[in-house]
Amino acid sequence: MSRRLEVGRALLSRNDDAAAGLRQRFQxxxxxxxxxxxxxxxxxxxxxxxTLAELQxxxxxxxxxxxxxxxxxxxxxxxxxxRQIRTAGMCHLEAAxxxxxxxxxxxxxxxxxxxxxxxxxxxxVGFDLGEHLRVLMFSTPEGEDKPLKYPPAFRWADIVLLSKxxxxxxxxxxxxxxxxxxxxxxxxxxxxxxxxRSGEGMQSWLEALS
Amino acid sequence: MSRRLEVGRALLSRNDDAAAGLRQRFQxxxxxxxxxxxxxxxxxxxxxxxTLAELQxxxxxxxxxxxxxxxxxxxxxxxxxxRQIRTAGMCHLEAAxxxxxxxxxxxxxxxxxxxxxxxxxxxxVGFDLGEHLRVLMFSTPEGEDKPLKYPPAFRWADIVLLSKxxxxxxxxxxxxxxxxxxxxxxxxxxxxxxxxRSGEGMQSWLEALS
Numbered sequence: 001m002s003r004r005l006e007v008g009r010a011l012l013s014r015n016d017d018a019a020a021g022l023r024q025r026f027q028x029x030x031x032x033x034x035x036x037x038x039x040x041x042x043x044x045x046x047x048x049x050x051t052l053a054e055l056q057x058x059x060x061x062x063x064x065x066x067x068x069x070x071x072x073x074x075x076x077x078x079x080x081x082x083r084q085i086r087t088a089g090m091c092h093l094e095a096a097x098x099x100x101x102x103x104x105x106x107x108x109x110x111x112x113x114x115x116x117x118x119x120x121x122x123x124x125v126g127f128d129l130g131e132h133l134r135v136l137m138f139s140t141p142e143g144e145d146k147p148l149k150y151p152p153a154f155r156w157a158d159i160v161l162l163s164k165x166x167x168x169x170x171x172x173x174x175x176x177x178x179x180x181x182x183x184x185x186x187x188x189x190x191x192x193x194x195x196x197r198s199g200e201g202m203q204s205w206l207e208a209l210s
Numbered sequence: 211m212s213r214r215l216e217v218g219r220a221l222l223s224r225n226d227d228a229a230a231g232l233r234q235r236f237q238x239x240x241x242x243x244x245x246x247x248x249x250x251x252x253x254x255x256x257x258x259x260x261t262l263a264e265l266q267x268x269x270x271x272x273x274x275x276x277x278x279x280x281x282x283x284x285x286x287x288x289x290x291x292x293r294q295i296r297t298a299g300m301c302h303l304e305a306a307x308x309x310x311x312x313x314x315x316x317x318x319x320x321x322x323x324x325x326x327x328x329x330x331x332x333x334x335v336g337f338d339l340g341e342h343l344r345v346l347m348f349s350t351p352e353g354e355d356k357p358l359k360y361p362p363a364f365r366w367a368d369i370v371l372l373s374k375x376x377x378x379x380x381x382x383x384x385x386x387x388x389x390x391x392x393x394x395x396x397x398x399x400x401x402x403x404x405x406x407r408s409g410e411g412m413q414s415w416l417e418a419l420s
Contacts, residue, residue, distance in 0.1 A: 007217045040249045040331045040360060041352025066332065068358050089362055091301065091332040119359070120332055121250045122276065122301040141351035141374065141381065142251025148278050149329070150250060152299055164351065170380040171351065 015127055018095035022130025025102070026113070033113045034209070035131035037153065039146075040119030042139040043163040045071045046196035048114055052078035054206060059112040062101055064093045066118065081107060092124040093117050112209065121150045133209070137194075139164040141171040144178035151185040159190050159208055166195040225337055228305035232340025235312070236323070243323045244419070245341035247363065249356075250329030252349040253373040255281045256406035258324055262288035264416060269322040272311055274303045276328065291317060302334040303327050322419065331360045343419070347404075349374040351381040354388035361395040369400050369418055376405040 026033050038044050045063070052059050052075060060081040063071040072084035083101050085093060098115065107113070115131065117124045121138075136157035138146050141164060147154045154160065160182050168175050179191050190208065194201035236243050248254050255273070262269050262285060270291040273281040282294035293311050295303065308325065317323070325341065327334045331348075346367035348356050351374060357364045364370065370392050378385050389401050400418065404411030 004217065004221065007214065011214065039251060039329070039352075040356055041349075065359050067361055068355075070355055070358065089332075091330075118332070119249070120301075120330060122299075122328070122330055123333065139251075139351065141349065141377070142249075145278075145280055146250055148280065149275050151277055164381075167351070167377075167381060171374075171377060 012126060015095050018099060019128035019130045022095055022098055026130055026132070029107070030111065031107070031113045032111055032133070032209070033115065033129070033131040034133045034135055035115050035117060035124075035129050036135045036137065037117040037121075037124045037157075038119060038137035038139075039121045039142060042119070042137045042142065043196055044116050044119070044137055045074055047137065047161070047163060047194060048075055048116060049078055050196055050199065050202060051114070051205070052080040054202060055112055056080075057109055059114060060107050060110045061114040061116060062098065063116040064097070064118045066090070071116065081105070081110065087118055091118060091120050092127050093129060094127050095129050098129050121146070121153050125152045125156045134158045135161060137161040137163050140168040140173035140175070140178070144174050144181055147178070147181040147185045154182055154185045154189070157186065157189060159192065160186075161192050161194050161201070161205070163194045163196070165193040165200055166197050222336055225305050228309060229338035229340040232305055232308055236340055236342070239317070240321065241317070241323045242321055242343070242419070243325065243339070243341040244343045244345055245325050245327060245334075245339050246345045246347065247327040247331075247334045247367075248329060248347035248349075248373075249331045249352060252329070252347045252352065253406055254326050254329070254347055255284055257347065257371070257373060257404060258285055258326060259288055260406055260409065260412060261324070261415065262290040264412060265322055266290075267319055269324060270317050270320045271324040271326060272308065273326040274307070274328045276300070281326065291315070291320065297328055301328060301330050302337050303339060304337050305339050308339050331356070331363050335362045335366045344368045345371060347371040347373050350378040350383035350385065350388070354384050354391055357388070357391040357395045364392055364395045364399070367396065367399060369402065370396075371402050371404050371411070371415070373404045373406070375403040375410055376407050
């Protein structure tokens with residue numbers, strides 16, 4: 001086990017170095033970077049689609065997936081600059097992958113760069129991507145106990161989005177208890193209730209971003 | 211990267227050895243072992259609750275989570291023998307964790323041992339737990355594109371369960387296309403449509419188990 005921990009630490013430290021470089025670069029370019037993490041199917045892409053439309057011309061996105069460019073194609077409909085990162089089986093994004101994608105990407109007029117992480121509620125935690133804001137999304141169909149069962153991800157987040165709020169009744173999710181569970185593992189973290197269908201929560205989200 | 215791959219291979223090979231030992235032990239004890247994997251919140255525990263009730267007295271369960279014993283407590287209501295594995299942040303189960311939990315656990319009359327993996331659609335793949343059957347569950351709210359975006363998990367599975375089928379209309383999931391996407395990445399794998407609410411799919415599931 002100790003060799004594993006040692007390699008893990010070396011990886012994280014190398015990633016931290018790369019992330020520090022990215023942060024300087026984002027500073028220089030005036031980019032505000034948001035790292036968005038969730039389980040598979042929580043609705044990251046649908047929410048980003050609406051967000052990019054709201055921030056028309058001022059936002060770009062990098063999208064991580066094991067395979068396919070389905071998400072990048074969905075997001076490109078907004079007209080925003082979008083690039084897909086295929087991780088080829090890797091369970092999270094790392095700073096070096098972001099670096100590589102930024103190569104030769106000119107983003108004039110863009111203030112916000114959204115990074116949609118691989119759908120995974122465990123592994124992206126601890127991998128700094130040079131972001132300014134860490135956002136964790138979880139959806140009402142996943143159930144109100146998720147913060148208790150995956151606390152590192154919820155502690156890592158600067159903001160929590162409780163998505164698919166329009167489905168809460170249909171899926172039997174107790175929203176008050178979901179929010180209380182977030183507060184139990186990360187006291188004081190803002191929780192925004194969102195729906196990519198109705199647009200609920202968009203105003204609070206845009207305010208939190210700026 | 212090469213050191214990482216090397217350590218990864220060493221870990222997998224050590225795990226394979228432990229899993230081979232487990233498989234012999236399960237054989238000796240006449241236990242049929244099922245490894246159940248899904249995203250967080252797909253409904254593994256709810257489905258297992260019903261399954262344990264159906265197989266009353268003949269089934270036991272081991273449940274993996276980063277933290278809490280909420281799932282073990284839910285499953286224990288069925289009266290079945292249940293043990294919780296807390297992975298303390300680890301993103302998947304490994305054979306050694308199973309070994310440890312089996313220590314001193316007498317299971318007279320039990321034919322089926324269900325192992326509920328950590329909620330993660332990426333990392334459990336490749337970690338053999340000595341199981342006889344690999345089951346992947348994904349739920350209608352997660353969306354029909356998941357097989358295309360997480361193909362290793364779908365290829366790894368002997369059976370796929372499409373859960374929360376009762377919610378398909380409410381969440382806008384195209385079930386035919388979800389099934390077609392499973393078949394596209396793993397031709398011929400059986401797909402059972404399930405609902406832990408209505409019990410749909412239970413009969414086919416029990417037949418598949420035996």
